[in-house]
Amino acid sequence: MPPHESILGRAALGTASALGSVCRWCVRRRFELAPAAASTGLTALTWLHHASGVGIGEHVVYGLATAAAGALAGGGLKYKHKGIAAAGAGGLTVLADAWIGAALGPSVPSLIASALVTGGAYVAYVPWLVKARQQQLALQVKAAKTGVTGEGLGTSTRAPGLTGATPEGTALMQALVAMLSVPAVDVTALEYTRFGWRAVIVLPPGRDTAPQKVIARRDQLATNLGLPGKLRLTRGEQDNELVVYLYQSDPLASAIPWPGPSTTTCTEPAVLGMDAFGEPVLVPMLYNHVLIGGATDNGKSGVQSVLIAYAVACEDAEVVLIDMKPGAVEFGPWRRNALALADSPARAMQALTLVQREVKRRGALLAELGEKKWVPGKHGPAWFVFIDELAELIRQVPEAAKLIESLLQVARFVGITLVCATQSPSNRVFGGTTDGRQQYQVRIGLGAKESTTSNLIFGPGAYGDGWCLDELDLPGKFLRWDREHQVPVDARAFWMTDDDVAAASHRYAREETESEAREHPAASPDPEDDPTPPAPPTPPSGGPGGGRPILRAIPTFPDGSEIPDERVEALWRAIEKAGPKGVTYNDLVALELPDFRARSSVDAYVLKWRRKGWVEEAGKQGRAMAYRTAPRLPVVNTPTPKSAEQVTVGG
Known part of the structure; x- marks a missing residue:
């Protein structure tokens, strides 16, 4: 030992x-x-x-x-x-x-x-x-002005205050002091990712050292930094914080295939794509108007296709499409999935008028029920109104500006959302009298050639805060802003091929005609020698502008008013199905209809219908009273008196 x-x-x-x-x-x-x-x-x-x-x-x-x-x-x-x-x-x-x-x-x-x-x-x-x-900072500033790098000066001349805990932090602080002539306060966070690293810099106070000033001189900072990769700068959560991203490899260089719809209810957000950190980009569309902007050929139509596919896959949502491109080349493949498809100025106005009437109808229904917000699945489906080329619509139909402005302000609470795409989202798009951009709670910016586009989409001063759309170099790349995401992060939308669009449209078609659904049509017979001339086509009806009709039959009450949603319709059909014998409250509760599994919920509607005369007592079944629907009165066409005809004709 x-x-x-x-x-x-x-x-x-x-x-x-x-x-x-x-x-x-x-x-x-x-x-x-x-x-x-x-x-x-x-x-x-x-x-x-x-x-x-x-x-x-x-x-x-x-x-x-x-x-x-x-x-x-x-x-x-x-x-x-x-x-x-x-x-x-x-x-x-x-x-x-x-x-x-x-x-x-x-x-x-x-x-x-x-x-x-x-x-x-x-x-x-x-x-x-x-x-x-002080001496070494003066030496570094003088060297930076003459083009000498920190490596050329030698390690003995590096200022102690410019040395960080990592080589990246040291390089950042030295590059900033060479550009601003004053050192940064600190590097508070530095995270490594699969594609590079991210750092948060606390800048010294001063007008010339604000994050906006540094972002505007991004190219100079990248030169001073001298590290390989793509530099991105954004403003942090605090006023004096600068967030630095250095992508040594581009995580969004290749297209991301569309994985299919992620949900069947619009109460969950849409998954639009992936960001540079590998996280899914979630877009909360319900109750949030969406603005999509960017230069042509940068992926606006692709973004809209992904959002339309999300909406048509939701069981509690419907879509209305307005495509101002001739022939509806963008929205045409979704024709079978839409309540209405407008491809001309006149039909666009009729579609917007249809949406406005629906807003009023839903508002009146909520007032009657004593509720403040439309809930999909409870009151009826949500509506998503997609408008492609919004600026072109306003140019061709100036009166649509006021209508769209009104819908942006009042349609959200009744479950109707506008999704608008345009190349120039300025106040001129809304008639020049107001800035409708304030009503868009979700904004998606794609690549643009000019820095001013960033300010048009995200608001004044956005480019200085790092919302630089001119740095998005590939179609489908975008920046997303909403209440929960106010720091710019590069992302890329899913890519839907033509086959993906066709398959999704076929799968979620609202209703197909016999010719559309037939996969293997029978052989056509030989033409007759003397065929019968075809009958003239039936005038179109039902849809906006006399176009495609609304395919689903609308159930109504005896007075012709529309039944508000499927749950109320199920209760009404159960009473109708009982026939003259009627049905008791206990029998209705036993059916376990959604929202009608208690006597109190059934009684509220039956009592209202009795007051209107639509339901009446059918007698007792045991100790319980049974109820049945009252017979509908036939409509009598009253002839017009001759005196009335003389009044309308007379001058």
Whole structure:
């Protein structure tokens, strides 16, 4: 077994090595910690010496060394040699601290001596550090103006205050000081991703050092940084924070295939694509109007296709499509999935008028039910109105501006959402009298050639905050803004091929005719020698502008008013189906209809229908009263009196 002194010696050497590593790290990473780290390490070593035992010989050595340092300090003061006096005074305080620690060990006097030594060290160290920083910052600024990089200056000239905890942090701080002439406050966060890294920089206060100023000089910062990759700058959560993204490889370089619809209810957000961090981009469309902007050939139609596919796959949603391109080339493939498809100015106005009437009808229904918000599935389906080329619609139909402005303001609470795409989303698009962009709670910006497009889509000053659409270099790349996402992050929309669109349209078609549904048509018979002339076509009806009719039959009450939703219709059909014998409350509850599984919920509607004369008592079944629908009165066509005809014709 090794002797006790050998074990203590090895323990002391190991501890000293560890403390030395900590001190070296502190000196390399944070120069401000160097005096405190040195003083703490010295005190800890003297305590270890005390633990191993201090004899007369060690005390004699400590005393002689302390006396020599004091004599050196006295000689420097006598002969007025500043350097010798400072070295002697420093050695005197350090040796006195070491002697006290070795003699007394962990104790209050030793801690007091260590604190005094640390304070004295900072008294001499801080002025030197400030002066060195000022000189080295001036040297770096002068070198940056002449085109010399930090590597060309050499490591000996790098300012201590410009050294970060990582090489990326150091490069950032040195690049910023070369551009702004003042150092950054700190790098508060640096995260590595599969494609590069992200850092948050706290900038010093000042108008010329604001994040907007740095973002406007992004190219200069990228040159000063000198690192490979694509640099993106955005403003952070605080006013003086700058978020720096460096993509060493582009995660959005290739198209992302559409994976299919992710939900069957519009109460869940749509998944539009993926962002640069590999996270899905969620777009909350219900109760949130959506604005899609960007230059041509940058993917607006692709974004709309993904959102339309989401809407038609939802069981509690319907779509209305307005495509101002001739022939409805963008929305035409979704014809079978829409309540209405407008492809001309006249039909567009009729479609918007249809939506406006629906808003009023739903508002009246909510007022009758005493509720404030339309809930899909409870009151009826949500409507999503897609408008392609909004600016073209306003140019061709100026009166549509007021109608769209009204819908943007009042349609949300009744579950009707507008999704508008345009190349120029300015106030001129809305007739020049108001800025309708304020009504869009979700904004999607695709690539653009000019920086002003960013401000048109996301609001004044957006480009200075990092919403730089001119940096999106591929179709389908976009920036998304909503209440929960107010920091720009690159993303790319899913890519739907023509086959994907056709398959989704076929799968979620609202209703197909026999010819559309037939996959293998029978062979056509030979033409007759003398065929019968075809009958003239039946005039179109039902849809906006006399186009495609609304395919689903609308159930109505006896007075002709529309039954509000499927749940109420199910209760009404159950009473109708009972026939003259009627049905009791208990029988209706036993059917377990949605929202009608209690007597109170059934009674509310039956009582209202009795007051209107649509339901009447059918007699008792046991102890319970049964109810049935009242017979509908036939409509009598009253002939017009001759006197009335004379009045209308007369002048």
